[in-house]
Amino acid sequence: MLLLLRSLDISRNGLTGAVLAAVGVFLPVYLTVTLCAPVYRxxxxxxxxxxxxxxxxxxxxxxxxGAIVVIARHSIHDIRTVATCGLAFLTLQRWKLPEPLVVIAAGIAGLLLFRLPVGT
Known part of the structure; x- marks a missing residue:
């Protein structure tokens, strides 16, 4: 997996690299759960x-x-990231939406918040 992520070089491949990395991370887990479910039942x-x-x-x-703590320390550093994190948490607590939907919405919010100039 690490070799796959390194070969994608997300820092240079932007959104395409991020999408491919997400597929590389989540698809094997999804397939494993799906294929093992009948045996587990x-x-x-x-x-x-x-x-x-x-x-x-x-x-x-x-x-x-533990991973949440590490990710939060590196990701939450200003009012916009605090607000995005807080809204995502409250949304999950209040409406019990599927997590992938909240992650996608937070990603869109991040694109809007960090591509638009703030202040001057």
Whole structure:
């Protein structure tokens, strides 16, 4: 995966590179979940598998929370980014919209907010 992202060189390929990187990150996970779902459904009544899934879920939650802190430290640095983050969080809490929809909306907001001159 890292080699794929490096070969795309997102800093030079802009939106195209970002889209290809997103597809490279999310498509394998989506396909894995989709292809393994029938097997998981068959085995889901197994108590050992249920315990395993609970442990993996807790670990994934911790890893995601840690990643959020790292990403937030690098991404939230002015009033516009604070507002975008806050609105995305409130939108997810209030209306329970699908996360990809909120991410796309926040990306569009970022394009509008950071391409338009502020102040002078």
């Amino acid at each position: 068959r085995l889901s009544a197994n108590p050992a598998l249920q315990a395993f899934v609970k442990g993996v879920t807790a670990a994934a939650t911790g890893a995601i929370a």
